[in-house]
Amino acid sequence: MGDFTFQELTSILAMQGFVGISLFSVLLLMALGLAIIFGQMGVINMAHGEFMALGAYTTYMLSMFTRTHYPELMPYYFFFAIIASFLVAGIVGYLTEFALIRHLYKRPLDTLLATWGLSLIMQQMFRTFFGSREVSPALPDWLMGSWMPTDSIFIPINGMFVLGLTTVVTFAVYYLMYRSSWGLNVRATTQNRVMSGAVGINTKQVDRLTFALGCGIAGIAGAAFTTIASTGPTTGSLYIVDTFMVVVFGGAASLFGTIASAFTIAQAQSILEFFISSSMAKVLTLLTLIIILMIRPEGLFASKVRK
Amino acid sequence: MFEVENLQVSYGQSQVIHDISFKANPNETLAIMGRNGMGKTTLFKSLMGILPSSASKLEVAGVDLLGNESYQRVAKGVAYVPQGRMIFPNLTVKENIETGLKVGKYKEIPDEIYSLFPVLHDMRHRKGGNLSGGQQQQLAIARALVTNPKVLLLDEPTEGIQPSIIKDIAKVLNEIRKMRDITIIVSEQVLSFTMEIADRIIVIEKGKFIHEDLREAVDADKIKKYLTV
Numbered sequence: 001m002g003d004f005t006f007q008e009l010t011s012i013l014a015m016q017g018f019v020g021i022s023l024f025s026v027l028l029l030m031a032l033g034l035a036i037i038f039g040q041m042g043v044i045n046m047a048h049g050e051f052m053a054l055g056a057y058t059t060y061m062l063s064m065f066t067r068t069h070y071p072e073l074m075p076y077y078f079f080f081a082i083i084a085s086f087l088v089a090g091i092v093g094y095l096t097e098f099a100l101i102r103h104l105y106k107r108p109l110d111t112l113l114a115t116w117g118l119s120l121i122m123q124q125m126f127r128t129f130f131g132s133r134e135v136s137p138a139l140p141d142w143l144m145g146s147w148m149p150t151d152s153i154f155i156p157i158n159g160m161f162v163l164g165l166t167t168v169v170t171f172a173v174y175y176l177m178y179r180s181s182w183g184l185n186v187r188a189t190t191q192n193r194v195m196s197g198a199v200g201i202n203t204k205q206v207d208r209l210t211f212a213l214g215c216g217i218a219g220i221a222g223a224a225f226t227t228i229a230s231t232g233p234t235t236g237s238l239y240i241v242d243t244f245m246v247v248v249f250g251g252a253a254s255l256f257g258t259i260a261s262a263f264t265i266a267q268a269q270s271i272l273e274f275f276i277s278s279s280m281a282k283v284l285t286l287l288t289l290i291i292i293l294m295i296r297p298e299g300l301f302a303s304k305v306r307k
Numbered sequence: 308m309f310e311v312e313n314l315q316v317s318y319g320q321s322q323v324i325h326d327i328s329f330k331a332n333p334n335e336t337l338a339i340m341g342r343n344g345m346g347k348t349t350l351f352k353s354l355m356g357i358l359p360s361s362a363s364k365l366e367v368a369g370v371d372l373l374g375n376e377s378y379q380r381v382a383k384g385v386a387y388v389p390q391g392r393m394i395f396p397n398l399t400v401k402e403n404i405e406t407g408l409k410v411g412k413y414k415e416i417p418d419e420i421y422s423l424f425p426v427l428h429d430m431r432h433r434k435g436g437n438l439s440g441g442q443q444q445q446l447a448i449a450r451a452l453v454t455n456p457k458v459l460l461l462d463e464p465t466e467g468i469q470p471s472i473i474k475d476i477a478k479v480l481n482e483i484r485k486m487r488d489i490t491i492i493v494s495e496q497v498l499s500f501t502m503e504i505a506d507r508i509i510v511i512e513k514g515k516f517i518h519e520d521l522r523e524a525v526d527a528d529k530i531k532k533y534l535t536v
Contacts, residue, residue, distance in 0.1 A: 181405070188395050188406045195393040197377035198355050199386075200410040200454050 011152040012274060020270035022159040022228050025166035028262040029221035030239060031246040032173055033214035035258050038247060039190050040210040042108060043101055046115040048243065049236025050122035051215040054092060055085035055222025056231040057130060063137030075140045078223075082165070085219040093215025097208045105207075119237065126233035134232040143227055158227040165224055169217065174255055176213075186210055249289055251299025261300055265289070308332055309458045309490050312364035316346075316353045316514075323349050324360070324514045331507075333457070336484055336491040338505035340498070342534060346514040347494035348390050351462045355387045356380050367457050382410040386456035390463045392447045396436025400427055403435045403446055407453040419486070420449050423479055441472035445479070452483065459483070461493040465500050477503040498530055 004012065034048050045051075059081040066077040096118065104111045143161055146154040177183040189196045189203045197203050225231065242265065250261030265285060272281035293299070309331045316324035324346050331337045341347050353360035356377040365372045367384045375383070386407075395403050404416050404427070421428040424445045430438060435446060444464055451459060461480075465473045477500055484491055495501045501508060508525055510518040510533045518533065520526070 181409070184398075184402055184405055185409070187398060187402075191395045191397055192393055194357055194377075195389065195395070196406065198357065198381065198389070199407045199450055200378050200381035201406065202376075202378045 007152065011150070013271065014153050015155070016271050016274045017267065018155050018159055020267040022156075022162055023270055024263050024266035025159075025162045026221055026225050026228070026239070027242055027246050027266050028166055028259060029169060029224060030218055030243040031250070031258050031262050032170065032255075033217035033221070034243055035247045035250070035255075036173070036177075036186075036217070037211055037214035040186055040214075041101070041105065041207055043105075043111045043211075044108065044115070045211075045214070046112060046240065047096075047119035047122060047236075048115075048215075048218055049238070049240035050119045050126075051089045051093060051218035051236070052222040052225060052239065053126060053231060053233070053236040054122070055089045055219030056226045056235065057126060057135075057222070058085040058088045058219065059223045059226045060130075060135050060137040060231060063139075067138050074138070075142060078140055078143065081137070082220055082223045085223040086216040087219075089219025089222065090212045090216030093218075094208060094212035096215070097211040101211060102204070102207065119240075123233045123237070130233070132233055134230040134235075136230040137226050139227060156228075162224045162227055165220070169220055170255075170259065173217070177255065182206075182209075245286075245289060249293065249299055251301045254299070254301040257299055257301030308366075308368055309492070310364055310366045311354070312362060314350070314353065314360055314362040314365070316349055316358055316360045322514070324353065327511075327514075327516055329509065329516065331458070331490045331492055333490055334484060334488050335507065336480065336493065336505045338501040338508045339492065339494045339511055340496065340501060340508060340530065340534060341494075341511035342496065342536060345511050347511060348462055349514075350511070351387070351389075351460050351492075351494060354460060355385065378410075381454050381456075384455075384457035386451035386454045386459050388444075388447045388451050388459070388461040388464060390466060392440070392443045394435040394438075394443050394446050394450070396434065398435055399432050400435055400438070400446055401431040404449050404453055407450045410454050412455050413453055416453060420452060423452075423482065424449050441468045441475075444468055444472070444476060448476075448479070452487075456489060458490045458492065461491065463494055463496065465495065465497050473497070473500055474503075476500075480504050496534060498527060498534065502527075 030048065030052055034045060037043055037045050062077060062081045062084055066073050100114055100118065101111060104114055139158070143158045146156045147160070148154055177186060185196070185201045185206050188199070188201060189206050193203055225235070246258060246262045246265055249265065250257035268285045268288070269281050272284055312328045314324055314327045315322060327350065339347055339350065349358065352358040356375055362373060370383050372380050372383060372385070395406065398406070401416070404420065408415070426442055427446055427449055430442065435443065438446060448461070448464070464476055468476070480491060481504055483489065491504070493504065502522065502525070506522055508520050508522065508530065509516050510530065512533065
């Protein structure tokens, strides 16, 4: 590291840190959906990455549509794309729960296989409809470029936008889960499904909406993802492992844990990536994670009560 | 009026509740007594729709419950306090009670709940899982009451609870019945507790009702004989 001056090092740290924050944003959006679904139904959704890709492709389609038919709306389409990605992924999630998942409750291994199969099917569908080449939506101009607080630091605007979006979604999820009566239903069902039914909660409906919500958030992650990288049929599967790591490390039922763990993992990876190769960075992150999980098997922030 | 006719429950091939029929009136407390493994909890779970069952009639105040899922039965006026309390350990006391607010007439927790259980008001921001057994039992009863039930099912409410709190619970159950005009059905093994609250006592053995008495006419020694092994 002797080749860098102090000023260069701070700049590198700041910029790599910000790359990490973009990664953190996407990981967090993915992990929120996955954690909600896993916490609520004990279903490990292997197709979660494909729901993200679905959101990304929805954004791509909408951008193509806007560019050919309403070019004057280009600066604004992205907001609609976020909503459309949420809706499309959410509706597909709802149908998936209805057609597939609800028949497999209490059979965790079978849901694992079934959702993995679903992920393969979805990947092939992406390949058939969009081709195997990676695509990128045409982004509005205001998302391009970067902000330069000093001569040597470039902070990309798309990264800041994604961070803002993630913050909004996280607060919305927090409000929904901890302040609304629907969230109370979800948390009660998470803890004791049978008893929730016996106090008057329609647990099956809660399941279906939760699954749809989790997939919808993955769709938003997809829309955000298009601003920082291009989308291919296998994009989702590249992110799913990291997302699982975030959920396990954070402790499944804790929103704050998910945020902290997404931040730690994303930052550790992107800062290490600059100094050592990216696979070594991953190895180091994973090793640290394993050691921490050996000491705290329930994750970083599992809440403690009498059992 | 709670009416059950020819209720049968089976685990796989083996039938464990055989053709049970009974009626319970508003403002009546009915105790179902029996030893462990005689079918009390199975009976309660099937009434709540947690276990599948068949019956020729299952009605609350003339409304049919047959084939309904648990949450639909709650909406029609059945509330359940299970054995072992089963409160939500990671929700606060207040949130635990609020889970019962989905049905019934209340928008928020009525004051009478906290006046019945002052301890729950003091502890409303604590996690349910950090309460003592007796407090959890009171919480489970409060959660059931906010659904504004016509029939309250309590499965062994005194199990594992210290004697002074058992007395409190008996007092509260009598108050609730006076206040709300509801039917209380309670399963028990402790005769002294039952004698404080019940108007009528039925003994269950091997999935059948074998003995029934009004409280005034109860022969304590005879019931005790049924309850001892």
